[in-house]
Amino acid sequence: MERVGLIGAGAIGLGFVERLRLAGIVPTVYDVDPAARDRACEAGARIATSAAAAARAATIIDVVVRTDQDVLDCMLAADGILAGAAADTLVLLHSTIHPDTTRQVAATAAERAVHVLDACMVGVPDKARAGEEIFLLGGPDDLVERARRHLLLLGSEVVHFGPLTSGNVAKIVKNSLTGVQTLMVAEASRFAAAGGLSESAFDELLHLFRRTPPAPRAASVATSNPRGGQNMFGKDLPLAAQLAGELGLDLPLTQHAAEVGLSRLEQEKGG
Numbered sequence: 001m002e003r004v005g006l007i008g009a010g011a012i013g014l015g016f017v018e019r020l021r022l023a024g025i026v027p028t029v030y031d032v033d034p035a036a037r038d039r040a041c042e043a044g045a046r047i048a049t050s051a052a053a054a055a056r057a058a059t060i061i062d063v064v065v066r067t068d069q070d071v072l073d074c075m076l077a078a079d080g081i082l083a084g085a086a087a088d089t090l091v092l093l094h095s096t097i098h099p100d101t102t103r104q105v106a107a108t109a110a111e112r113a114v115h116v117l118d119a120c121m122v123g124v125p126d127k128a129r130a131g132e133e134i135f136l137l138g139g140p141d142d143l144v145e146r147a148r149r150h151l152l153l154l155g156s157e158v159v160h161f162g163p164l165t166s167g168n169v170a171k172i173v174k175n176s177l178t179g180v181q182t183l184m185v186a187e188a189s190r191f192a193a194a195g196g197l198s199e200s201a202f203d204e205l206l207h208l209f210r211r212t213p214p215a216p217r218a219a220s221v222a223t224s225n226p227r228g229g230q231n232m233f234g235k236d237l238p239l240a241a242q243l244a245g246e247l248g249l250d251l252p253l254t255q256h257a258a259e260v261g262l263s264r265l266e267q268e269k270g271g
Helices: 011-022 034-042 051-056 068-076 099-110 125-130 141-154 166-194 199-211 229-246 252-270
Strands: 004-007 028-030 060-063 090-093 115-122 133-138 155-162
Touching: 004 011, 004 051, 011 034, 011 125, 011 141, 028 034, 028 051, 060 068, 060 141, 068 099, 090 099, 090 141, 099 115, 099 166, 115 141, 115 166, 133 141, 133 166, 141 155, 155 166, 166 199, 166 229, 166 252, 229 252
Parallel strands: 004 028, 004 060, 060 090, 090 115, 133 155
Antiparallel strands: 115 133
């Protein structure tokens, strides 16, 4: 059985400690925040004095820190993971970070025969505590299979997207979709209210929308031309932008979508 180290005992990291303890595993944990270390200790973890010390006690390490710089610090510092990790240790980078950060860390780790995978997470802290995180992985098949056994103790699903950094890209794309959808729903709620729909009517509209299939994706990744059709791009989106203007609303996403849709149609006609 793998000996587990965990760097970062915030809300999600603490959820992982709880999942591991349910599986009968006592992880060795380090966090720069003493209060986070105390909470991890109360949850049943062993506490290390540094990331290097946690790495020395582990064969597989979950890195659950927030930013690119946090990842670089806990991996590459004098008392970081690579200062303590033995050869063949597997490090799982769970943070939403730039692919270049993953490549830098993996290249440095490879000099010490330490393995690195990007294993980005989808799920809020409540999902971590419930064992419902989804992991988006990038890396070679053999390491992914090694990681899968461990990650299914923490979450519900492991999806392998391709080589190293594929998980980073998948997570960033997923977050871009979520971000745009969040902004668009906020814009749409203003639109609905200005047009006379009640909050309950708008909620019902969202419920109906969730039951419909998603919009067709691009014909291919290479062309990135969405198939919205003459009605959607040539009529419906421009109509939405027109009505929003008549209602005195500033809805930049709606306006931009209308402009992009018309541009796509013109490109198709020209092609």
